[in-house]
Amino acid sequence: MGGRGVLPTNDALGSITDNDAVTVKTSQRRLLRKSSSLYRFTHWAFLGPAMFFITVFIFVPAIYVIYLSLLHWNLLSSHPKFVGLANYKYLFHDSDFRTALSNSGIVSASMVLIALPLGLGLAMLADLGLRGTKLYRTILFGPYVIPLVASGLIWSLLFNGRHGLVDQVLSIFGIQGPNWLGSQPYALIAVIVVTIWQFTGYYMLIFLGGLQGVPVGLKEAAKVDGAGGWRVFTSVTLPSLSPSIFFAVVVCIIQSLQTFDQVYIMTNGGPDGSTTTLVYYIFRQGFGMYNIGPATAASVILLVILAVLTFIQLRVSQRWVVEA
Structure with missing residues (x-):
């Protein structure tokens, strides 16, 4: 034990x-x-x-x-004065600001209604897998990588009234071209043409990425059920592309509301302010006239516009964007 x-x-x-x-x-x-x-x-x-x-x-x-934006301040003076919302009241009574706001809206609407459908059509052609597709995509995307200042200079020469290529081509058909950059409304049309040319290739790549993500099985199943090409596009392709479309619309509106370089190079806001956009108006007020108050107030208004438009698009997208 x-x-x-x-x-x-x-x-x-x-x-x-x-x-x-x-x-x-x-x-x-x-x-x-x-x-x-x-x-x-x-x-x-x-x-x-x-x-x-x-x-x-x-x-x-x-x-x-x-x-x-709440101050009255000219850069040449050293004593800014608090004025509250006076700068905002000044803007809404300023005809130049209203014109700039209207021109920015026209550019944005033109981009959404022309550049986006054009980019979608080009993306569908690129998605067919035809011979030379890589070269085709490179050529179409090329304008987007060109600096806007350089493209503005190029198109200024193309729209030149005496030696421009555009008027020379029109003269072949017996058409006398207008003063593209010096008359209304052709100057704004010229700016819109350059902007569409610059960004369409970028939107094409966005849509092309979306098209390549559409399930092939869905298309084949729709064709087996007797759906034609248009029916397949509206019932299968477009719903699958809705996230890409939403992204492209948001980016397109933001880019078009920031239009500046081509206006500065091609028309300098003229003639008579007919091509002045909101960003160019801010630039002219701030760095041309040294009116810091109105310039910053216009910047705040631009920020609010972009925020409101983006919020509306986000809310609307919940109804029609189909997530994968």
Whole structure:
């Protein structure tokens, strides 16, 4: 009996088991707290730099612009004066601002109604897989990578009244071209043509990516059921393209409302303000007349317009965008 150990009782075993369970639970809680803290640290470590740059380069300048829009300040004077909403009242009574707003709307509507359908049609041709498709896509996308200043100079030469290629081509058919860049409404039409030429290839690539993601099986099933080409396009292709269409519409409106370079190079806002867009109006007020108040107020209005349009599109898209 002296060589054998004393066996623990059931009560002792129970107490040991309970102590071990408490120890395990405590360790698990500590591990969970450590992992949670590590997760939060990693989370903010990745978000921190991005949030810093967004705050410094977007939020802070935006707040400062809103503050400047409440001041009467000419850059030549050193004492800005707080005037509240007077700059906004000035804009809505300024005929030049209303013209710029109208021109920006016309450019945006033209881009949505012409450039987007044209880009979709070109994307459908590129999706056919015909010979030379890669060269075809490269040529169509080429204008988008050309700087807007360079394309504005090129098209200014093409629309030249004396030696321009456009008038020379029209003269072959006995048509005398107008003063494209010096008369209304042809100057705005010329700006719209250049903008459509510049961005259509970009929209083509957006739609082409969407077309290549349309399930082939759905098209084949629709054809087996007797659907024709138009029926397949409206019932299968378009619904599958709705995310790409939504993205292209949002980008198109934003890009067209920011039209500036081609106006600055080709027409300088003329004749008589007929090609002045909202961004060009901001530039002229701020850097031409040094009227910081109206310029920043117009910038705030542009920001609000873009935010409202994007919000409306997001709400409307919930009804017709088909997610894959």
